[in-house]
Amino acid sequence: MTDRPSAGEEPAGPGPSAGGRVVLVGTPIGNLGDLSPRAQEILQQADVICCEDTRRTRALLSAFGIPAGSRLRALHAHNEAAAADAAVRQAAAGATVAMVSDAGMPGISDPGERLVAAAVAAGVPVDVVPGPAAAITAVVLSGLPAGRWCFEGFLPRQGQARAQRLAAVAVDERTTVIYESPHRVARTLEDLRQACGDDRPVACVRELTKLHQEVWRGSAAGAVRWVEDHPPRGEWVVVVGGAPPVSVGADAVADALGAALDAGVDRRRAVADVARTLKVPKRQVYDAALAMPWPAR
Structure with a gap:
């Protein structure tokens, strides 16, 4: 033994x-x-x-x-x-x-x-x-896309760190999962509304797997109103739909590429920088470079 x-x-x-x-x-x-x-x-x-x-x-x-x-x-x-x-x-x-x-x-x-x-x-x-994990349970219940999602946990309570995280959520094309306490959920939903816009899809989930489990689905603006009418209780998970893809036109790509080339950046690096900044395929930027007059090429 x-x-x-x-x-x-x-x-x-x-x-x-x-x-x-x-x-x-x-x-x-x-x-x-x-x-x-x-x-x-x-x-x-x-x-x-x-x-x-x-x-x-x-x-x-x-x-x-x-x-x-x-x-x-x-x-x-x-x-x-x-x-x-x-x-x-x-x-x-x-x-x-x-x-x-x-x-x-x-x-x-x-x-x-x-x-x-x-x-x-x-x-x-x-x-x-x-x-069990609240994040996975909530994202599945939310009805929002779950193929690609990110976990933010608890947001910073105040200051620049909070503003930066909210700004990142606003532009992320993935579904985002946020934990929140009942005492701060109303403020967090209002901050998300301001950062992401009134129409961003949101699901509010509370008391997961418990007797009084509740799921609300709608827009960011609607979530703010709903919480005002339903005093928050229990533990909360807020699931935020991803930002819609940004459509970047050919003119915007050409302008950004021309500015980089005029600044003395070599073409290969300029193509990579513009693709990363505008979040467009490198091939789209490369084709724009090929279409430019010879001095730029």
């Missing part, structure tokens, strides 16, 4: 070859029925369970008859660096260390990223038990 480190120790000794590992475990974002059998098995067997809030994780384990004992370790935004290092030392000595967030997949707008980075740097194996 192999000796396991007690939950209160940070064992030293054998390295990663001792069989320890770090396992990220996806947990329900609302409905407890979404905890997979494999997740239950890992949480039952783990020597250490790192979690955002020990009280919430203890309640989750209790709901499935899994004893918590003294295995729980707090790993949250305020202690993540130190707690991750301690967890990796235990895994390096042979322990199975599970990581859960309060809901969803650790590392996605929740603690877990530093733990994985520390484990990889130490040569400790890392595994994942897939599970």
